[in-house]
Amino acid sequence: MSILTVNKSRFATDISFSENKMTVFFEDGRELSVPLEWFPRLRQATLVQLKKWRFIGNGEGIHWEELDEDISIENLLE
Numbered sequence: 001m002s003i004l005t006v007n008k009s010r011f012a013t014d015i016s017f018s019e020n021k022m023t024v025f026f027e028d029g030r031e032l033s034v035p036l037e038w039f040p041r042l043r044q045a046t047l048v049q050l051k052k053w054r055f056i057g058n059g060e061g062i063h064w065e066e067l068d069e070d071i072s073i074e075n076l077l078e
Contacts, residue, residue: 008026008028008030009026009027009028009030010026010060010073010074010077011026011027011058011059011060011073012024012025012026012027012055012059012060012062012073013025013026013027013059015053015062017036017047017050017051020035020036020037021033021034021035021036022034022036022039022042022050024062024073024076027059032076032077034076039069039071041064041067041068041069042064042067042069045064045067049064049066049067050064052064052065052066056070059073060072060073060074061073
Protein backbone atom coordinates (compact mmCIF):
# COMPACT_ATOMS: atom_id res chain seq x y z
CA MET A 1 0.00 0.00 0.00
CA SER A 2 1.39 3.42 -0.93
CA ILE A 3 0.68 6.63 0.93
CA LEU A 4 0.55 10.02 -0.73
CA THR A 5 2.28 12.77 1.22
CA VAL A 6 1.49 16.38 0.39
CA ASN A 7 4.16 18.87 1.39
CA LYS A 8 2.61 22.24 2.07
CA SER A 9 4.78 25.31 1.98
CA ARG A 10 4.51 28.28 4.33
CA PHE A 11 6.49 30.50 1.96
CA ALA A 12 4.76 33.01 -0.30
CA THR A 13 6.07 33.80 -3.78
CA ASP A 14 3.74 36.57 -4.95
CA ILE A 15 0.75 38.69 -3.99
CA SER A 16 -2.05 40.30 -5.99
CA PHE A 17 -4.91 42.61 -5.09
CA SER A 18 -8.46 43.08 -6.25
CA GLU A 19 -10.93 45.70 -5.09
CA ASN A 20 -11.54 44.05 -1.72
CA LYS A 21 -9.15 41.12 -1.32
CA MET A 22 -5.51 40.12 -1.27
CA THR A 23 -4.42 36.84 -2.85
CA VAL A 24 -1.21 35.21 -1.66
CA PHE A 25 0.51 32.68 -3.93
CA PHE A 26 2.64 29.92 -2.37
CA GLU A 27 5.65 28.09 -3.74
CA ASP A 28 3.71 24.81 -3.65
CA GLY A 29 1.05 26.18 -6.03
CA ARG A 30 -1.65 27.02 -3.49
CA GLU A 31 -3.42 30.38 -3.43
CA LEU A 32 -5.06 32.02 -0.43
CA SER A 33 -7.45 34.97 -0.74
CA VAL A 34 -8.24 37.07 2.31
CA PRO A 35 -10.49 40.13 2.62
CA LEU A 36 -8.73 43.46 2.97
CA GLU A 37 -11.37 44.19 5.60
CA TRP A 38 -9.29 42.08 8.02
CA PHE A 39 -6.47 44.64 7.88
CA PRO A 40 -7.54 48.24 8.59
CA ARG A 41 -4.35 49.79 7.19
CA LEU A 42 -4.63 47.81 3.96
CA ARG A 43 -8.36 48.47 3.70
CA GLN A 44 -7.74 52.24 3.76
CA ALA A 45 -4.76 52.14 1.37
CA THR A 46 -4.80 53.02 -2.29
CA LEU A 47 -3.96 50.39 -4.90
CA VAL A 48 -0.64 52.18 -5.50
CA GLN A 49 0.19 51.87 -1.77
CA LEU A 50 -0.88 48.22 -1.67
CA LYS A 51 1.49 47.37 -4.49
CA LYS A 52 4.49 48.78 -2.56
CA TRP A 53 5.10 45.61 -0.53
CA ARG A 54 8.11 43.38 -0.03
CA PHE A 55 8.62 39.93 1.45
CA ILE A 56 10.38 39.56 4.76
CA GLY A 57 12.08 36.36 5.92
CA ASN A 58 12.23 34.82 2.41
CA GLY A 59 8.43 34.84 2.06
CA GLU A 60 7.47 34.24 5.70
CA GLY A 61 5.90 37.68 5.94
CA ILE A 62 4.83 40.74 3.99
CA HIS A 63 5.85 44.31 4.78
CA TRP A 64 4.48 47.68 3.64
CA GLU A 65 6.92 50.43 4.62
CA GLU A 66 4.61 53.30 3.68
CA LEU A 67 1.66 51.78 5.56
CA ASP A 68 3.71 50.57 8.55
CA GLU A 69 2.09 47.11 8.19
CA ASP A 70 3.52 43.62 8.58
CA ILE A 71 1.59 40.39 8.02
CA SER A 72 2.83 36.94 8.95
CA ILE A 73 2.08 34.23 6.38
CA GLU A 74 1.76 31.67 9.17
CA ASN A 75 -0.99 33.75 10.80
CA LEU A 76 -2.90 33.88 7.52
CA LEU A 77 -2.84 30.07 7.35
CA GLU A 78 -4.22 29.54 10.85
